[in-house]
Structures are given as structure tokens and as C-alpha cells.
Amino acid sequence: MPLIIKTQEINKYYNRYKADEVRALEDVTLTISQGEALVLNGASGSGKTTLLSLIGCMARPTSGSIFIQDKEVSRLPERFLTNIRRQTFGFIFQQLNLIRDISALENILLPLYPSGTSIKEMNWRAKEILTRLNILKKAHMKVSALSGGEQQRVAIARALINQPQIIIADEPTAHLDSFLAAELLQILTELNREGKTVVIATHDPFVSRHKLIDRVIRMRDGQIIGGLEP
């Protein structure tokens, strides 16, 4: 399988050169192949989320390099980074981060607003995803009126509308009961089967032990302490 993500000795500092300097990541080197389903496991503060946001092009490392599909992205200006983020990644956040006062459909379409995608295409894609996630009937309801599980699916639908190759999820089961967590993993499994790479940061053993997961990487204090080899 070809590599899709490669990090090389990346470091991330917060508040550098100040009294409250934090070294969130220390010389992290990691490779992820296409189609892999991977878990970053560790206690909170171990650097999972930081690593996830660097991989997802949401922030830049203090030093080291990141390659996405063989393209060095760690030094790119924001505009290009946004572009890569938009085209390559779908994000599922710990907090669902939906905009509560607008409809499910609008939330799902949000990533496509600034793109050149035509309105017809947008609606077509949304319909397809909504059907697949079984929330088509709720499309025009406000997010705040949906149940937790439905909101979860709206968030997944929004992550998928860009047709991303990599799905990044940060503690996706933290606020879900075991039934919803199972449902989420089921959806992720299906996506993974279709060839999408899945990277999940979690300390939930239920996720780490799920049959979907190919590899678990353990982190502590900003360093990888195990699971580099499959």
C-alpha cells in the first residue's frame, strides 16, 4: 500500500520562549498507508490531538516536515493548506461542532460553500450522503431539533461531503453511548472498506479493540511509545 501520510521528526511547541512554554510533540516520526485504519491512543495531554491537527493541516509544526501524498505541507502558506484540508480531509470532532441554528442540510453543505462546486452537484452529493446515513428525512430540520445520534450522523455527513480520502476523528465516541459509538464505528468501517484512510485519536478501549482498527499507536508526553509497526 502506498504511503499517504508521513511525518518526519516533527516538534510542536506552544507559547515558545515564554515562561509557560509547552512542548506538545517531540520528534514524532510516523507513516500511514493508504486505506489504513489507525488509532492514536494515549491519556489526555499525550499529544494525540496536536498530532491529529498537524496531520490534518490545521496547524503547522514548529520543526520537522509532514508529507501528504508525497507533498511537503508543513511550510505551505495558509491558503494552500486550506485547499489541501478541503480536498483531502474529512473531520469528525469531539464536540460535534455543528452550527445549531441552521438546518442539517446547510451544515452538511458548509464545506462546499467557498469551493467552485456547482449548486446542482452540491445538492446531488448531499442527497447521496444523507440517504446513505439514513437522515434524508431530517435534512431540513434545524440541528438543535435533532437527536444526539442524528447530530452525529450530520457531522459525519459533513465530513464526507468533500469526498475526502482521509477521515480524521478526534475522540469521536467521547460523548456517545455505547450504542451510538458502535453505530459510528460501523459507518467508519464501511468507509474504510471503500478505501478511505481513517485516523482516530481516542483513549476509549472500545474503539482501539474494534475490528476496524489495523494499528494502535500509543503516545505519552508528546512521544510515540509503541505500535509503530503493524
Added chain:
Amino acid sequence: MTRFLKILEYALSSLARRKFKNFSIIAIYSFTIASLASILLLTHSLKEIAVNVLADGPDIVVQRLTGGRHDMIPASNAQAIEKLIGVGRVTPRIWGYYYDGLYQTNYTILGVHEKLPPLEMVKGRMVARDGECTVGQGVATTQNAEIGNELLLINSKGIGHTCEITGMFKAQSNLWTNDLILFSQDDLQRFFATPDGLATDIIVEVYNPKEIPVVAQKIKQLFPDTRPVTLNEILHTYQSVFNWRSGMMLTIFASSLIAFSILAWDKATGISGEEKQEIGILKAIGWDTSDILALKFSEGSVISVTSFLLGISLAYIHVFLLGAPLLVPVLKGWSVLFPRLQLVPYVDMYQIFTLGFLTIIPYMASTVLPSWKSAITDPESIMRGG
């Protein structure tokens, strides 16, 4: 283009989410613009009317000053002025004010010398002999008089003076004649008990308009106690009567204050934690800084452009179609006789554009700038639970 339209659509959707707030802003904002624009339209129109009509006003009006106050001028001065080169007709005239205690109104009474040519703006007949008068609409309305009726005024000796109304000024000349009463010159002299040989002022006609200042200079040399008021000075008075130092402009400043308090309110409540969170979400799911700014820019322009267009239209309708009913009480002061304003729709585009510039730009700035800081931060923060 699609990108812009889609961002506009989302901007409208976010505005619709805070429907009450945004509709109130549009309402107050357009009201502010409407009041500013009403004042601008009204004063500009009055100015244009005055300056255009007064172009045919008297070339020079010679007044006499005594102790810094306007005083009666010897009518004999006219003969000396007449001899100046370039001077045409010189007419000493009598005019003055009359307070009607019954109706508590002030009239202006003007003496008419000889037979004037029939004027289009006069209904009926111009005053031709003693015992007759021509009155303005405002006078006729307060006195409830018509052509053919008798007008009773109390003269300076306390004796009633009646005259027959032979003519009335048409409503189209109201801006000039509303409070005007024309008497024959002799009648008026008796009415005011003006001593013989004195006049209120002297009207001087000058053949060549370019010579008006020279003639005025010569009159001043001839009679140092006089003050010649040239046509240019009269026009200047009306060009500057509504300038920025006048109370009208204070009203404008007051309204602008309202406008700015709206801006401040909107700004203070605009970029709430919720909105910051929203910007973070948008960035995280693939919006660029420029997309966020385009969104805020669209939100600002939707509000300000709508309010501006609405405000300008309302102001025009208010001033020119309805006769500025909301401004007249301000303009009127204590004047009892105030003409019904039939304003000519003179519009100064420069004023309108300036108004647009001064109201739209600050609003846009106050919507876009506060979100700037949120828009440029890394979307990473949203990963940390916002």
C-alpha cells in the same frame, strides 16, 4: 461567481438566524439615513429654488444704518444715485412688518409704486390704487378671505384700515409670497405713518451686472451711512444659509450619533463567543481566511446597502412626494405662517454619494474588522473543544 453567490447565501442564512436583531438594525439604520438624507434633500432643494429664482432679484438694495441698525433712508438719495453712470431705475420703497394680534401672525407689507404689469403668479388683479391690496395665500388662509373681500388691519395710529382684496398670489409662489400683503405706496405710507420723504430702502437697477460692485462702491462713497446689499450678497446668503454651522447640521450630527451608537451596539454584540466558535468551525471544515472575510463583508453589505437604498428612497418620498411633514416642525420654528412646502426635486448626487460613503464604509469596517482576528487564527483551537 458561484462561490460569491454561495457565500452570500450563507451570509443571508446567518443574518436570518438573528432575524430580530438584524431587522432592527436595518430599520434604525435606514431611519438614520432617511433623516440625514431628508435634511440634505430639503436644504439643497430650498437652496436651488432660492438661488435660481433670486437670479432676477434686485441688483442693489440700499439700506441706511443708524447706530448699527437698519433705519429709514431719505428718498431724495435716489436722485443722487440715479445720476451714477450705468444705473437704470432707482426706486425708493416702503415696506415693513405687521403683527396681527388676532391671529398672532406676522405679515410683510410692501408698498407698490405704480401700475405693475399683470403677473402670472397673481390671481385676480394687482393692487392699482389706494384702498386695494393683493395678499399671499397664507394671509388669505388665516384671514379666511377671498378676492373681493375686505381686509381689516390696524394702522399705527390704532385706527382700522380696510382695503379690498383685488388679487391673490398663487400657491406656486408661496415660497415667496405666503405672508405678503401689497398696498399702494401712498396707502402704506399713511398706514405706517412714515414721515414724508423717507423710505425703507432704495432699489437700484444696474444695466451691466459686472458693474454692480462698482456702483455699490460709489453709493457707499456718496452716502457713507448706507449699506448697499448687492444681488451677489443676497445669493450668497442663500447659498450658505444651510451650511454646516447652522442648526440643521446640528440635527444631522445628532442623527449621526444615533447611527454610531447602532454601530457600537452591533460591534459590541457582533463578535460573540458563539460567532468566534462558528468562525473556528468554518475554518476547520475548509474555509479560508479570505472566505470568512468575504462572508463578513457580505453580511455587512447586505445590511448597509439595503438600509442605504431604503433610506434614500424613503427620504425622497418624504421630502418631495409628501412635503417633508416630519421636518417642517423643525424648520418652522415659531413661524405661524409657514408655506406648504412644494419642493422642486433638486438632488445633489455628490451629497448622496458622500452620505453613502460616510454611512456604508464605517458599518462595513465594524463588521469585517472585529472578525479579522478570529479569522486568522489557526483552526486547530476548534479541535480542542473550542
Added chain:
Amino acid sequence: MIRTRFFLSCIAFLLITLALLSLHSRYGKQAWIAQELTANRKLVANLALTDLALWTEARYTRHPALADFFAPFQDAPASFEHFPAGSIIAPRLPGVSTTLRVRKPPVGAPK
């Protein structure tokens, strides 16, 4: 896109209103110039009128063009403005165009 369409139609409606109003302004002006301007000018010329008959509350507001220089204070110097209209209109321009310069003839100059 239903909101965009609604918004753009609102803007279009307002623009059309403004266009109609500007036509109104244009024809209103033309009509006034054609019908009333000349007649009013003739009136002003024949009666030698100098001012708009707007404010009849005081001498200096009825005839701002002919008012004394210090009219607002003429009856009680340094009193506050009494008439509302006097605060609406601007004070007369400070400059007077016709002035006399008086020079003392040099001593011994021929008369």
C-alpha cells in the same frame, strides 16, 4: 439559493424605485423650470423681493439677506438666540462686499 434570490429581488426592487424617483426628480425639475421658474422670477423682479417667505417669526429670519450684521443680538447684546428658526439657518456671511476705505490726507496736501 432561495435567500439570495429573495435578497437580490429586494435590491432590484429598491434600485428600480430609485430609478423611478430619479425620473421623477428629472421631470419634476423640468416641469418646474418650464412652468413656474419664469413666473416666479418675474414676480421677484417686479416686486424686488430679496428673501424666501419661510420664517416669519423675526425680522432677521424673514429677510436674512437684508438683516443687520448683529441682528441676533440687536435688542439685547449677548442674549441667547431667541427664535428657533434663527438657530436653523446659518449666520449671514461675515464679509461685506462693499466697503469704504477712509484715509487721512497727508498734512499739507492740497485740498
